[in-house]
Amino acid sequence: MKEKMRRALILFATFFKIGAFTFGGGYAMIPLIQKEVVENKKWISDSDILDIIAIAESTPGPIAINSATFVGYKVAGVFGSFCATLGVVLPSFVVISIISVVLREFSSLAAVQFAFRGIRAGVLALILKALISMYKQCPKGAVSYVLMALAFVFAAFTEINVIFVLIGCAVFGLITSLTAARRAEK
Secondary structure: OHHHHHHHHHHHHHHHHHHHOOOOOHHHHHHHHHHHHHHHOOOOOHHHHHHHHHHHHHOOOOHHHHHHHHHHHHHHHHHHHHHHHHHHHHHHHHHHHHHHHHHHHHOOOHHHHHHHHHHHHHHHHHHHHHHHHHHHHOOOOHHHHHHHHHHHHHHHHOOOOHHHHHHHHHHHHHHHHHHHHHHHHO
């Protein structure tokens, strides 16, 4: 029991640090989550984090919170998921509470506007890093590239809800996997 409690507190501290030092939301947190839980702490594997992110993106709610919840559960059960989720949410809650009071007074300052421009550029870099990392983990092949391109086109250029795009990709992946498994059996 003590070991589980210790792990849960470490989960809280780890996700608190990620939540406190990442700007730009959940997608910007993905590379930091991967670095901490896979490389530094070695709690889960690269393939596990890819699965967790896919599930976190497919379930309702912010991807960072869902990822923290899934990692926490995998590492220390229900209490671990609670601690990881609280850790990733608490810094944003505190910062937003403070900013909402202060920002009205300082939003017109040029320094504040320039700082937000810089933060946006940094967030874009973190999102691109997450994209490259996930791309390296994904299966390669003509079917995967076509599916990726179609999903991008539907998500970016149509009014189709991205939930339906994800469901379509999941169904397509399931069908192709089952088909490949049947062919392998013959």
